[in-house]
Amino acid sequence: xxxxxxxxxxxxxxxxxxxxxxxxxxxxxxxxxxxxxxxxxxxxxxxxxxxxxxxxxxxxxxxxxxxxxxxxxxxxxxxxxxxxxxxxxxxxxxxxxxxxxxxxxxxxxxxxxxxxxxxxxxxxxxxxxxxxxxxxxxxxxxxxxxxxxxxxxxxxxxxxxxxxxxxxxxxxxxxxxxxxxxxxxxxxxxxxxxxxxxxxxxxxxxxxxxxxxxxxxxxxxxxxxxxxxxxxxxxxxxxxxxxxxxxxxxxxxxxxxxxxxxxxxxxxxxxxxxxxxxxxxxxx
Amino acid sequence: xxxxxxxxxxxxxxxxxxxxxxxxxxxxxxxxxxxxxxxxxxxxxxxxxxxxxxxxxxxxxxxxxxxxxxxxxxxxxxxxxxxxxxxxxxxxxxxxxxxxxxxxxxxxxxxxxxxxxxxxxxxxxxxxxxxxxxxxxxxxxxxxxxxxxxxxxxxxxxxxxxxxxxxxxxxxxxxxxxxxxxxxxxxxxxxxxxxxxxxxxxxxxxxxxxxxxxxxxxxxxxxxxxxxxxxxxxxxxxxxxxxxxxxxxxxxxxxxxxxxxxxxxxxxxxxxxxxxxxxxxxxxxxxxxxxxxxxxxxxxxxxxxxxxxxxxxxxxxxxxxxxxxxxxx
Amino acid sequence: xxxxxxxxxxxxxxxxxxxxxxxxxxxxxxxxxxxxxxxxxxxxxxxxxxxxxxxxxxxxxxxxxxxxxxxxxxxxxxxxxxxxxxxxxxxxxxxxxxxxxxxxxxxxxxxxxxxxxxxxxxxxxxxxxxxxxxxxxxxxxxxxxxxxxxxxxxxxxxxxxxxxxxxxxxxxxxxxxxxxxxxxxxxxxxxxxxxxxxxxxxxxxxxxxxxxxxxxxxxxxxxxxxxxxxxxxxxxxxxxxxxxxxxxxxxxxxxxxxxxxxxxxxxxxxxxxxxxxxxxxxxxxxxxxxxxxxxxxxxxxxxxxxxxxxxxxxxxxxxxxxxxx
Numbered sequence: 001x002x003x004x005x006x007x008x009x010x011x012x013x014x015x016x017x018x019x020x021x022x023x024x025x026x027x028x029x030x031x032x033x034x035x036x037x038x039x040x041x042x043x044x045x046x047x048x049x050x051x052x053x054x055x056x057x058x059x060x061x062x063x064x065x066x067x068x069x070x071x072x073x074x075x076x077x078x079x080x081x082x083x084x085x086x087x088x089x090x091x092x093x094x095x096x097x098x099x100x101x102x103x104x105x106x107x108x109x110x111x112x113x114x115x116x117x118x119x120x121x122x123x124x125x126x127x128x129x130x131x132x133x134x135x136x137x138x139x140x141x142x143x144x145x146x147x148x149x150x151x152x153x154x155x156x157x158x159x160x161x162x163x164x165x166x167x168x169x170x171x172x173x174x175x176x177x178x179x180x181x182x183x184x185x186x187x188x189x190x191x192x193x194x195x196x197x198x199x200x201x202x203x204x205x206x207x208x209x210x211x212x213x214x215x216x217x218x219x220x221x222x223x224x225x226x227x228x229x230x231x232x233x234x235x236x237x238x239x240x241x242x243x244x245x246x247x248x249x250x251x252x253x254x255x256x257x258x259x260x261x262x263x264x265x266x267x268x269x270x271x272x273x274x275x276x277x278x279x280x281x282x283x284x
Numbered sequence: 285x286x287x288x289x290x291x292x293x294x295x296x297x298x299x300x301x302x303x304x305x306x307x308x309x310x311x312x313x314x315x316x317x318x319x320x321x322x323x324x325x326x327x328x329x330x331x332x333x334x335x336x337x338x339x340x341x342x343x344x345x346x347x348x349x350x351x352x353x354x355x356x357x358x359x360x361x362x363x364x365x366x367x368x369x370x371x372x373x374x375x376x377x378x379x380x381x382x383x384x385x386x387x388x389x390x391x392x393x394x395x396x397x398x399x400x401x402x403x404x405x406x407x408x409x410x411x412x413x414x415x416x417x418x419x420x421x422x423x424x425x426x427x428x429x430x431x432x433x434x435x436x437x438x439x440x441x442x443x444x445x446x447x448x449x450x451x452x453x454x455x456x457x458x459x460x461x462x463x464x465x466x467x468x469x470x471x472x473x474x475x476x477x478x479x480x481x482x483x484x485x486x487x488x489x490x491x492x493x494x495x496x497x498x499x500x501x502x503x504x505x506x507x508x509x510x511x512x513x514x515x516x517x518x519x520x521x522x523x524x525x526x527x528x529x530x531x532x533x534x535x536x537x538x539x540x541x542x543x544x545x546x547x548x549x550x551x552x553x554x555x556x557x558x559x560x561x562x563x564x565x566x567x568x569x570x571x572x573x574x575x576x577x578x579x580x581x582x583x584x585x586x587x588x589x590x591x592x593x594x595x596x597x598x599x600x601x602x603x604x605x606x607x608x609x610x611x612x613x
Numbered sequence: 614x615x616x617x618x619x620x621x622x623x624x625x626x627x628x629x630x631x632x633x634x635x636x637x638x639x640x641x642x643x644x645x646x647x648x649x650x651x652x653x654x655x656x657x658x659x660x661x662x663x664x665x666x667x668x669x670x671x672x673x674x675x676x677x678x679x680x681x682x683x684x685x686x687x688x689x690x691x692x693x694x695x696x697x698x699x700x701x702x703x704x705x706x707x708x709x710x711x712x713x714x715x716x717x718x719x720x721x722x723x724x725x726x727x728x729x730x731x732x733x734x735x736x737x738x739x740x741x742x743x744x745x746x747x748x749x750x751x752x753x754x755x756x757x758x759x760x761x762x763x764x765x766x767x768x769x770x771x772x773x774x775x776x777x778x779x780x781x782x783x784x785x786x787x788x789x790x791x792x793x794x795x796x797x798x799x800x801x802x803x804x805x806x807x808x809x810x811x812x813x814x815x816x817x818x819x820x821x822x823x824x825x826x827x828x829x830x831x832x833x834x835x836x837x838x839x840x841x842x843x844x845x846x847x848x849x850x851x852x853x854x855x856x857x858x859x860x861x862x863x864x865x866x867x868x869x870x871x872x873x874x875x876x877x878x879x880x881x882x883x884x885x886x887x888x889x890x891x892x893x894x895x896x897x898x899x900x901x902x903x904x905x906x907x908x909x910x911x912x913x914x915x916x917x918x919x920x921x922x923x924x925x926x927x928x929x930x931x932x933x934x935x936x937x938x
Contacts, residue, residue: 016650125304126312126585129547133569134581138315214433218551221435222566237436241555249443256436261430445645502692510729513687514789515717524743528733604733604773 021272029266032085035262039082042075058250065250068243073236077255080233081262083226087147088213094151095212096158096205103162103197104189107170116163120156128153132215136224146225150212158204159217165200166193207270210263217259233259286601303590305582306354309359312581316574317351358578367582368575372567376523379581381565385583388553388560392545395480400538401489407495408530412522414500422492427468434548438555440483445478452478456486483548487541494537498530536598542591546584631797631828632663632686632707637698639678639685639852655681656852658921659698662929663797663828668819670831670839670856672878673849677831677894680725682849683799686830687722688712698784700799716900717742725802727782730774737770752792759788764819770903780811787818798822799830802840816842845930848875851895851905853921857931871932874906904935912936 058065064073106116123131131153136145169175169192178188219225220234228235233255240251349357352373361368368375446452452474499522502508508525516524550562557563561580568576639656655678663669673679682935684690688709699805700707702715712720721906730739740759741752759876760769764786769777777785783803790798800819804812820842823829833839840863847857856872863870866886867879877890892909903918910917914936922933 012566017644122307124303124543125588126308126581127543127546127588129550130565130581130584134312134315134577135564137569137577138318140319167331210431214431216306217433218547222551222554223435223570237439241439244439244443244447245448250449252436252439253442256433256439259433259436260428260431263433264428267427267431378780455725506724506726506728507731509689510722510724511731512689512714513684513722513724514742514793515713517713520743525731525734528731532733604775 004079010153018276021276025269025272025276028269032262032265032269035078035081036085039078042079042082059256064254065248067251073250073254076231076236077233079231079256080236080255081258082229083214083232084216084259085262086151087143087216087226088209091147091150091155091212091216092205092208094147094156095208098151098155098203099158099162100201102155102159102195103166104193106159106248107166107189107193108165108185113163114173116159120159123153127216128215132219133222133224136219141224141227143226143230146216146219147221148216153215154208154212158201158208160199161204162197166198169193169196203270203277205275206266206273209270210266213263213266290601293597297596298592301586304589305585308581308585309578310355312578313355313358314526316577317354319572358575362582366394367579370568371573372571372576372578373573377575380576381561381579381583384559384561384564387558388549388562391476391479391483391553391558391560394476395483395487396541396545398480398536399484400491400535402484403488403491404495404530404534407492407534408499408522408527410492411496411499411503411530412519412526414496414503419496422496426489426493429486432486432494434482434486434549435555437486438479438552440476441482442555475556475558479552479558482552482556483545486548487545490541490544491534491538495530495534498533499526502526502529532598532603536595539591539595539598543588546587617632630660630662631665631703632700633701634659634661634686635699635701636660637685637696637700639681639690639697640695641691642693642695649735653816654852656911659853660748660924661847661854661857663830664824664844665796665828666826668823668829668831668842669845669847670833670843671847671849671854672833672836672839674894675834677849679834679849683722683801683830683832686712686799687716689716702818718793719795719796720799721790721793723786723790723798723800723803725805727774727777727786729786732774734773735770736772736774736777736785739774740785740792742789742792753794754858759791759801763788779806783807783815784810787815790822795827797830799832802834803831804833804835811841812838813841832938837882848872848878850874851901853905853933854931855933859930862928862930869928871927871930871937872906872934873910873912873936904933 002089053121064077066072067076102116102119104127106113126134132146132149135149135152139148140146166189175188175192178192184193217232217234217237220232221238222234223238225234228239236255237252240248240255318359344427358368365378369375369383370380373380406422406426413419503522503526508521511521511525546562549560550565552558553560553562554566561583564576565580567573569581636658637656637660638654638658640652640654643651643653656858659682661669661671669677671682680692681690685696686707690696692788702711705711707715716722737753737756737760741756742751744752745748757767757770760767765781765784766786769781769785773865774782786803787800790800798819803819804815807815816838817830819829822843822872831839831843836846840860843860845857845859846863847854849855856870856875858870858875861869863879870879874890877888880886880888881890890909895905895908901907903920903921904913907913907917916935924931924933925937927937
């Protein structure tokens with residue numbers, strides 16, 4: 001899975017895999033941080049409507065063009081990405097917390113364990129998107145609805161990972177010894193499992209991120225997520241549908257492409273961190 | 285012996301399914317009950333009505349009945365096979381779902397097949413030539429696809445092929461103004477191509493990456509090493525040992541992907557205005573058609589369950605290696 | 614200047630040796646945690662020869678890289694392996710291309726276990742291997758004949774590998790080497806966990822092959838099994854061969870054996886003195902300058918810690934030790 005290997009040429013020729021991987025992670029992180037910070041500092045002024053310059057194709061003044069109210073699409077996109085990353089971050093964090101709790105719960109005993117795996121099966125039994133829509137409707141829509149919806153549908157795979165890790169840890173000698181000393185199950189879970197699992201959680205959160213962002217955008221696009229007044233990418237793209245037949249392609253093209261790049265960056269950071277932590281995957 | 289084992293297996297699965305459906309019923313009913321949905325408003329839309337009429341409708345939709353009573357009414361009807369009346373289509377939910385699901389099934393099945401075949405072939409090529417330029421190209425393609433928002437890709441394809449090139453219509457599964465008898469096969473196919481393409485282009489990534497990884501794993505296995513030691517090489521070796529061993533897991537994975545397929549269909553149908561179950565889901569959700577929404581949830585759960593069941597059957601009964609583990613352990 | 618012993622080696626090599634391996638070394642580059650690269654040496658300055666009509670047993674402890682020696686001869690090492698040194702087959706240099714041409718035809722491998730068979734392919738297809746459509750009928754006949762000889766019933770043909778019993782699997786694996794009438798047969802650990810009767814039976818297959826004129830290399834950790842049927846025994850230790858002795862040298866107190874390690878191995882057998890030797894083999898990532906056996910040797914001197922000892926020809930056998938003459 002060497003994504004780093006795809007940039008094997010030119011500029012990166014002299015570096016070894018480790019250096020390339022770290023460089024790639026740093027670069028991607030920088031890009032994402034830049035997007036988030038600039039979206040925070042966007043002032044309302046540049047987003048003001050200007051009917052004098054509506055529906056302009058991309059130019060130097062407006063690299064992503066303008067919409068039917070003359071708003072600069074680049075600024076709108078940047079704002080939307082910032083919002084997406086923020087929502088993705090909150091949802092992934094909640095989701096990770098859920099996985100931690102459920103993963104540890106499954107380590108407590110047989111009944112708890114089968115309950116957790118039943119819960120995993122249950123949440124996988126309905127298509128993710130439909131479940132997010134349902135939860136979002138149940139919570140009355142809006143940001144809370146999407147965040148909770150996304151958070152409650154993405155914990156399953158990390159929980160499985162945590163469960164498997166704990167199962168493997170349990171066979172280790174020091175856990176047996178701890179148990180023989182009469183330590184409680186929760187004590188072992190918190191003192192022994194947590195430190196070992198912590199890197200897994202960080203990695204799991206990062207790997208969850210891209211899915212969370214994509215699902216948020218999809219649900220918002222369908223009209224169940226953020227309200228139309230928010231500058232979300234899903235909203236921008238759903239608006240753009242009305243102008244497709246008019247040929248205003250930039251309304252859809254650039255915002256979607258930017259979302260793709262953000263998601264891809266998160267994917268690559270996650271994959272490469274994984275590779276640093278689990279060197280076997282780099283052996284190819 | 286084998287039949288008996290299969291019987292027990294199916295029996296267990298059916299029990300699981302029943303429990304699953306009960307829980308899904310309760311949970312989804314509870315969820316929509318939480319939401320501030322007004323069924324009367326959903327039914328009448330923007331019309332204004334007299335208070336008396338409103339009272340009759342409220343009575344009919346059970347606005348003032350307690351939740352649990354409503355649930356038992358609904359659940360009782362579900363047991364009898366009656367999912368209620370759709371508020372927006374004003375037809376029985378079962379009828380709407382049947383109609384819509386058939387349309388979606390054509391879309392999902394064709395893209396499922398297409399993505400499976402193309403993905404498998406790409407995965408085999410990439411895995412065989414792992415590390416080469418073509419492998420990197422396929423890998424990059426897959427990485428990008430996995431990160432691509434489904435609905436955005438649909439929009440772009442719509443822009444290119446329908447708006448600019450004009451090859452395909454911009455929406456609707458059948459031309460407006462024709463009854464279903466008048467619609468030709470050509471019309472149907474023409475409206476199916478872009479949605480199918482979108483759905484399968486995205487489905488390719490997962491199966492291709494999986495096939496690639498699995499093939500690489502197989503190519504470094506002891507039995508491939510031995511095959512090489514016996515003079516087998518190149519494409520022949522991959523055909524003889526690689527494809528043989530990757531095929532079952534890949535097919536299994538493809539069946540496990542029903543859930544993603546359904547989600548993808550919802551987005552794609554929305555963009556292409558394809559009148560399938562996905563579009564109905566969005567409409568039901570947005571316009572608070574609770575009976576239809578609950579019906580769709582149940583049907584989608586069944587759909588996903590079916591995919592998992594087939595995957596399990598392949599795993600337990602078709603793959604000869606599994607039988608061995610049972611006899612040795 | 615070649616000394617006397619080395620000249621003797623040159624002389625012996627002439628003529629009949631089917632396979633000659635001269636000073637090969639094998640190492641792997643690996644990624645460890647944090648993606649740092651390291652080098653792992655598994656075989657170093659290893660030399661040996663295999664003759665037609667003879668069984669050469671390569672004896673060494675489990676997991677010491679003996680299988681990799683077989684893989685190196687067949688040219689089926691993984692891509693991160695680096696192989697140096699020279700091999701000759703029938704007097705011609707055995708290059709990677711030559712290996713690819715010969716393997717499965719003139720050179721055959723008998724693998725360790727049923728894991729080396731494709732789990733989803735029926736046994737007869739597997740034993741026959743990849744053949745032309747035209748020869749299929751003939752090959753099927755040959756396969757059936759071999760199976761009959763090994764007492765494998767017709768229903769075995771249609772079985773999958775996991776359906777074979779241990780003894781059946783052993784015979785099927787041996788069959789794979791017979792079907793192409795190979796000249797050089799490398800059997801990798803063919804006798805693990807066999808009972809006395811099965812062991813003798815399996816060993817007799819190899820004797821049979823040698824008697825028909827094949828050169829057999831028997832890679833094993835079981836020195837007793839090797840002593841039963843081999844003509845020569847090569848002692849594999851820490852990635853090299855310390856001694857290549859004739860079977861007649863293994864007698865009495867082992868006074869005819871050349872290397873202290875071989876002698877120690879011989880004396881460790883239950884029917885002899887049953888004395889275990891202290892210490893353990895060096896790890897693969899340890900860098901050793903000098904004799905690989907230095908740490909455990911009772912006769913070591915200063916010279917032994919400096920440089921690998923020369924390969925010498927002593928009493929019709931080869932040895933890497935400074936203290937014999």
